[in-house]
Amino acid sequence: MICPNCGYDNLPGSEECSSCQQDLTQLDRPTANNRVEQSLMEDRVGLLEPRKPITVKADATIREAIQTMMSHSVGSLLVVDDDGRLIGVFTERDILTKIAGRPEGWMDLPVGPFMTPKPECVTSNDTLAFALHKMDIGGYRHLPVVREGKPEGVISVRDMLRHITQLCREI
Amino acid sequence: MDLAKNLRIDSVSRLQPSGPLQVRPDQTVDEAIELMRRDQVGCILVCQGDCLVGIFTERDLVLRVLAVGKPLTIPVAECMTPDPVTVHPKDPITVAVARMEEGGYRHLPVVNEAGRPLGVLSVKKIVHYLVEHFPTTVYNLPPDPTAVPKAPEGA
Known part of the structure; x- marks a missing residue:
């Protein structure tokens, strides 16, 4: 897991960057790759x-x-x-x-x-x-x-x- | 993993339709029901020799037999849906979905080309195909991630 703040390569699943303490939990959330996936994740x-x-x-x-x-x-x-x-x-x-x-x-x-x-x-x-x-x-x-x-x-x-x-x- | 493209490319056979459960038109509704219960399915193909002549579903059972008070001893031919809409195993999945929707x-x-039944494609197989297409994390996300259980787990 590359820290978006300082670029440090953390262990996968880390909650915060061991170099700069940046919060990494958001990186674990899946992101939508296309319209269909986005609709499935966001539409109610x-x-x-x-x-x-x-x-x-x-x-x-x-x-x-x-x-x-x-x-x-x-x-x-x-x-x-x-x-x-x-x-x-x-x-x-x-x-x-x-x-x-x-x-x-x-x-x-x-x-x-x-x-x-x-x-x-x-x-x-x-x-x-x-x-x-x-x-x-x-x-x-x-x-x-x-x-x-x-x-x-x-x-x-x-x-x-x-x-x-x-x-x-x-x- | 482009769903729109894959739906057009992947064929019906990729969904592994279930094996064709079949009866002859002269068999009774009772026999058909027994087979459907055994395999836990909602429909059965009616075949004369190697040729598909109709389909008998749980809806036919309710509407054409039970609701009108017919006995279960009548032949399937009397209450089946004749000449059902079919798909070919090489048809793309979009074609199957469109026919189901229509x-x-x-x-x-x-x-197949000769009219010989190879299986039944159910809408559940299509749902499973869609689910397979996206990472499970998408589905496992609770709708409201901030919700906290009222009681501690195991309490």
Whole structure:
């Protein structure tokens, strides 16, 4: 690590220059190499204009949930409690893995036991990189955007791809 | 590491599409679901012999089977999406992304010139490709570096 002040070659990772005591911590911060990287590091989730969240109560029936999915043409619903706080998500994948093939009458069961509880969330002030990383690690296609525990929107993988490919075209 | 350029140069096969999980059109929805659950995937290719004829996804299951009260014993052919949009393994990644965006698809079957399915490209593979492109430090930075945890770690 070359000290920008005096040019002394410090050990990598040093916090301050051993020659002139200049603070070196800033040198460890990654810097953006191009427009896309810069946007990922600096732009916030709010920029993607999160879509309005589509919610159901945990005690709603699966029939109601499927109807809500159909009428809004979405594959995932946010599950909220009586105070409107996010407690889970209910997706097509939950239907595929936990519900299809159950004996008659499953349509009238509540969503609660079949939802995926405690989903990973972001806030509208998180960076795009942070959100993209969460999507990659968990394999999520959607992330709820929350404020003080209450959902205020949803961002999808597609919103993110659209943003990145648009930047690539502009370069 | 120029992302815009690499998206145009790198081909779909670079993303290592997952192996083609497939059923015949006359197999039942029940059998298709079992395979999808086993491999933990959201879609399955419907193939007649060596030829791709359709795709069956979790959305088809919900909208065309469960929501309309059909039994799981109907053949896949009745509820699949016929003639899906596909990509060739040599197509650049930009083409795959554009096709996904256009149709709102999360999966694209990868087929060769003869129409034989080689795999499925999911949107997750593309996300992972993007993430691979940037140093992990970019992603590991907390959104608010000045935030301090309320309780000491391990407390």
